[in-house]
Amino acid sequence: MRPYLTDPAAIYAESFATVRREARLERFPAGLDALAVRVIHACGMIEVADRLAFSEDAYEAGHEALAAGAPVLCDCEMVAAGVIRSRLPAGNDVVVTLNDPSVRERAEVLGTTRSAAAVELWRDRIEGAVVAVGNAPTALFHLLARLDDGWPKPAVILGFPVGFVGAAESKAELAGNPRGCAFVALRGRRGGSAMASAAVNALAAGLPEEAP
Amino acid sequence: MRPYLTDPAAIYAESFATVRREARLERFPAGLDALAVRVIHACGMIEVADRLAFSEDAYEAGHEALAAGAPVLCDCEMVAAGVIRSRLPAGNDVVVTLNDPSVRERAEVLGTTRSAAAVELWRDRIEGAVVAVGNAPTALFHLLARLDDGWPKPAVILGFPVGFVGAAESKAELAGNPRGCAFVALRGRRGGSAMASAAVNALAAGLPEEAP
Numbered sequence: 001m002r003p004y005l006t007d008p009a010a011i012y013a014e015s016f017a018t019v020r021r022e023a024r025l026e027r028f029p030a031g032l033d034a035l036a037v038r039v040i041h042a043c044g045m046i047e048v049a050d051r052l053a054f055s056e057d058a059y060e061a062g063h064e065a066l067a068a069g070a071p072v073l074c075d076c077e078m079v080a081a082g083v084i085r086s087r088l089p090a091g092n093d094v095v096v097t098l099n100d101p102s103v104r105e106r107a108e109v110l111g112t113t114r115s116a117a118a119v120e121l122w123r124d125r126i127e128g129a130v131v132a133v134g135n136a137p138t139a140l141f142h143l144l145a146r147l148d149d150g151w152p153k154p155a156v157i158l159g160f161p162v163g164f165v166g167a168a169e170s171k172a173e174l175a176g177n178p179r180g181c182a183f184v185a186l187r188g189r190r191g192g193s194a195m196a197s198a199a200v201n202a203l204a205a206g207l208p209e210e211a212p
Numbered sequence: 213m214r215p216y217l218t219d220p221a222a223i224y225a226e227s228f229a230t231v232r233r234e235a236r237l238e239r240f241p242a243g244l245d246a247l248a249v250r251v252i253h254a255c256g257m258i259e260v261a262d263r264l265a266f267s268e269d270a271y272e273a274g275h276e277a278l279a280a281g282a283p284v285l286c287d288c289e290m291v292a293a294g295v296i297r298s299r300l301p302a303g304n305d306v307v308v309t310l311n312d313p314s315v316r317e318r319a320e321v322l323g324t325t326r327s328a329a330a331v332e333l334w335r336d337r338i339e340g341a342v343v344a345v346g347n348a349p350t351a352l353f354h355l356l357a358r359l360d361d362g363w364p365k366p367a368v369i370l371g372f373p374v375g376f377v378g379a380a381e382s383k384a385e386l387a388g389n390p391r392g393c394a395f396v397a398l399r400g401r402r403g404g405s406a407m408a409s410a411a412v413n414a415l416a417a418g419l420p421e422e423a424p
Contacts, residue, residue: 001360001385004353004378006324011350011377018376044374044401077293078405112218138223141216148213162256162406164230165223166216173213189256193290194374194404 012209015041023049031059035184035202037210042082042198045190053175054184058156061182062130062203065155071095072130072200073122073154075115075139075161079132082197087205092130097121116142127152130203133159134196137166140174147179156182158199162191224421227253235261243271247396247414249422254294254410257402265387266396270368273394274342274415277367283307284342284412285334285366287327287351287373291344294409299417304342309333328354339364342415345371346408349378352386359391368394370411374403 005011019040025033028049035058036049055061066072069090074080080094088094097103097118107117115136122129122143131154133140140161147153159174161167171185184199217223228249235258237245247270248261267273278284281302286292292306300306309315309330319329327348334341334355343366345352352373359365371386373379383397396411 001353001357002381004350004381006328006350008319008325011325015376041375042404044376044379044403078290078409081289081293082405107220113220113223116218138216138218141213145213163253164227164256167256169214169216191256192254192404192406193294194406197290 009209013211016207016210019046022046025049028052028054029056029059031063031202031206032184034206035059035199037207038198038202039186039195042194043190043192048186048190048195051187051190052184053171053187055178055182058182058184059203062156062158065128065130066090066092066204068128070129070155071125072132073097073125074196075118075133076135076193078193079134079196079200082194083132083200084204087201087208089204095122095125112142113138115139119143119146123151126154129154130200131157132196132200133157133161134191134193135161137161137163137170140170141166144170144173144179147181153179153181156184156203158196159183159185160191160193160196160199162189164189167191221421225423228419228422231258234258237261240264240266241268241271243275243414243418244396246418247271247411249419250410250414251398251407254406255402255404260398260402260407263399263402264396265383265399267390267394270394270396271415274368274370277340277342278302278304278416280340282341282367283337284344285309285337286408287330287345288347288405290405291346291408291412294406295344295412296416299413299420301416307334307337324354325350327351331355331358335363338366341366342412343369344408344412345369345373346403346405347373349373349375349382352382353378356382356385356391359393365391365393368396368415370408371395371397372403372405372408372411374401376401379403
C-alpha cells in the first residue's frame with residue numbers, strides 16, 4: 001500500500017489549501033468565506049460554493065447569536081452529531097426534537113412528516129436561535145410557514161435539506177424571501193447533515209484548523 | 213408560500229421513483245441496486261451511481277452478516293446516527309470507538325489521526341463485521357493496513373470517506389484490492405456519513421419505503 005498522510009494538522013492544512021485553490025470564494029463576505037470552505041470540506045465538492053445563497057448578515061447574525069448563548073436547533077440527530085461541541089462559544093444547547101415521544105402523534109394530527117411536526121416543539125426556543133436543517137425539506141417548509149404565521153424569528157437559518165422532493169423548492173423559498181432573518185442555503189437537490197453541521201461549526205469558530 | 217408534499221409515504225415514493233427514472237442502475241446486481249438507490253437518495257446526486265465500485269457479493273455478504281447479528285463498526289458518530297436501528301435485523305450493535313478515552317493517546321503513539329487510532333479498538337469485533345466509513349480516509353487506510361497485517365476479515369467494507377486528502381486514494385485502494393472481503397466504495401472525493409449510513413440501511417432492509 002502506498003504511504004498516506006497521517007498527521008492531522010497537515011491533513012487539515014492541505015485540505016483547506018486545496019479548497020481555497022480550487023473554489024471561487026471572492027463573492028463571500030468575511031465569515032461566510034470560512035463557512036463556504038467548511039461546507040465544501042464536508043462534502044468534497046468544490047462547486048457547491050457557486051450554489052450557496054446567503055444574506056449578507058448571515059455570519060454576524062449566527063456568530064453573535066452563538067456567542068450570546070443561543071441554542072442550535074437541528075432537524076435530525078445526524079446534524080447534532082456533527083456539531084463540534086468544544087467549539088461552541090457558550091456551552092450552547094444542541095436541540096433535536098425529532099425523537100420526542102409526542103412527535104409521531106403530532107405528525108398524524110397535522111397531516112405531515114415527523115420532521116415537520118418536530119419543528120412545532122421549537123416554538124419556545126426559536127427566537128434568536130441558530131436553525132440547522134440538514135435533512136428534511138418539510139422541516140424547513142414548516143418553519144417558514146410558522147414564521148409567516150407570526151412566530152418569533154431565529155437569528156439565522158442554515159438551509160441544507162437534501163433530495164428529490166421539496167429540497168430545492170424549500171431552499172428557494174428560504175432564499176427568495178428571507179422573512180427578516182438571516183440565512184444560508186445551498187440551492188438545488190444537494191445538501192445534507194454534514195454540510196449543515198459544517199455551517200454551524202463555521203459560525204461558532206471559523207477555521208482554526210486551517211493553519212498548519 | 214406554495215403548497216408542498218407533506219405525506220411521508222408519498223414523499224418517499226416520489227423520491228425513489230425519481231431516482232429510478234434518472235439513475236443508471238442496470239449494472240448493479242440484485243440488492244446493490246437498492247443500495248445505490250438509497251445512497252443517491254441520501255445525497256441528492258443521481259450521478260453517484262456511476263461512481264460506485266463494488267464486489268459482486270457485497271449485498272449478500274452484508275445482508276447475511278447483519279441477519280446473523282454482526283456489529284456495525286462506524287468511523288464516526290454521524291454514521292451511527294444515520295443507521296435506522298429499527299431496521300437492523302438482529303438488534304445489531306452499532307459501534308463507534310472514536311470517542312473512547314484511550315484514542316487520543318493511541319493516536320499520538322501511532323503518529324496518526326484519532327480516526328485511524330480508533331480502528332485499533334475494532335480488533336476484537338472486526339471478524340465478520342459490517343464496516344461503514346463515512347468520514348475519515350485515514351480510518352479506511354488504517355483498516356486496510358491492519359488487514360494486510362493479518363487481521364481477521366470483516367464481512368463487508370462500505371467505503372465512503374470524503375474530502376480532498378486521501379479520500380479518493382483510500383477508496384481506490386479498497387476497490388483495487390478487495391483483500392478477500394466484500395466492499396462497496398464511492399470513487400473520488402465525494403462521500404460522507406449519510407451515504408455510509410444509507411448503505412448500511414440498504415444491507416439491513418432494502419427499500420421498504422419505496423411502495424406508496
